[in-house]
Amino acid sequence: METIDLTALRNFSRRTGQPTHPELLDARPIEHVSKIEIDEEHVTIEYNEKTTRYYNVNEITKNEWIYKYNDDPEFVAAVAQVIALARKHLKELPDTIACPPGCAECCSGYEPFVTQADVRRIAEHLGMSDEAVMHEYVVARPSADGHYVGWLRKVSDDLADQCVFLMGDKSGRFYCGIYAARPGDCREFTPIGCQDVDESLSHSSKFKVGPAFQPRHKRRARNGRRN
Numbered sequence: 013m014e015t016i017d018l019t020a021l022r023n024f025s026r027r028t029g030q031p032t033h034p035e036l037l038d039a040r041p042i043e044h045v046s047k048i049e050i051d052e053e054h055v056t057i058e059y060n061e062k063t064t065r066y067y068n069v070n071e072i073t074k075n076e077w078i079y080k081y082n083d084d085p086e087f088v089a090a091v092a093q094v095i096a097l098a099r100k101h102l103k104e105l106p107d108t109i110a111c112p113p114g115c116a117e118c119c120s121g122y123e124p125f126v127t128q129a130d131v132r133r134i135a136e137h138l139g140m141s142d143e144a145v146m147h148e149y150v151v152a153r154p155s156a157d158g159h160y161v162g163w164l165r166k167v168s169d170d171l172a173d174q175c176v177f178l179m180g181d182k183s184g185r186f187y188c189g190i191y192a193a194r195p196g197d198c199r200e201f202t203p204i205g206c207q208d209v210d211e212s213l214s215h216s217s218k219f220k221v222g223p224a225f226q227p228r229h230k231r232r233a234r235n236g237r238r239n
């Protein structure tokens with residue numbers, strides 16, 4: 013376990029009377045910290061960022077907590093230690109909170125929105141026209157600003173069902189069948205704070221993905237050659 017020497021903070025407390033003991037501090041502002049910025053005079057912390065997704069607009073609200081430290085060297089040194097430690101652990105994030113291999117719970121229940129550029133990329137990847145991709149794999153619902161053209165279909169009409177491109181087997185492990193061409197929405201999806209993780213899967217296990225998704229016309233042609 014890593015600890016921080018809080019002597020500098022305690023000295024600060026003693027000299028200024030401002031509480032630095034964790035129990036005396038109002039720590040609510042840092043419970044959901046999204047960003048910390050430091051300049052010569054201020055520590056600015058953004059927290060409780062709330063993103064409301066409308067179909068074509070992201071409305072973001074956030075709170076800010078600004079501390080003016082007036083060039084107090086002890087306080088600056090203490091804050092620098094905390095930030096150095098946070099940065100160190102941030103670097104470890106991909107190992108400690110990456111998705112367990114084979115988990116794809118988020119590929120069910122969510123409907124990734126697609127742009128025209130996503131459709132183009134998927135069409136090129138599958139060797140199809142944009143129109144065919146729209147017809148077969150996209151529920152067309154253009155957004156008011158024209159940015160999105162719709163969302164990816166599910167394997168059934170049930171929106172909680174799995175994405176049409178999700179591949180997997182009886183082992184309960186899944187993978188994206190168009191990974192290199194997946195929509196921007198899927199690329200931006202982060203496991204940080206994910207509540208849907210399949211807890212039966214181990215982070216350390218290895219999972220070799222199977223064949224890529226094949227569109228119907230290619231499957232038919234392949235089966236025809238076999239017969």
Ligand code: SF4
Nearest residue numbers: 119175177178188198
């Ligand atoms: S395109 Fe791939 S990553 Fe995106 S929801 Fe479908 S299976 Fe998951």
Ligand code: SF4
Nearest residue numbers: 111115117118206209
């Ligand atoms: S851990 Fe969460 S974000 Fe990662 S694949 Fe599973 S459901 Fe998706």
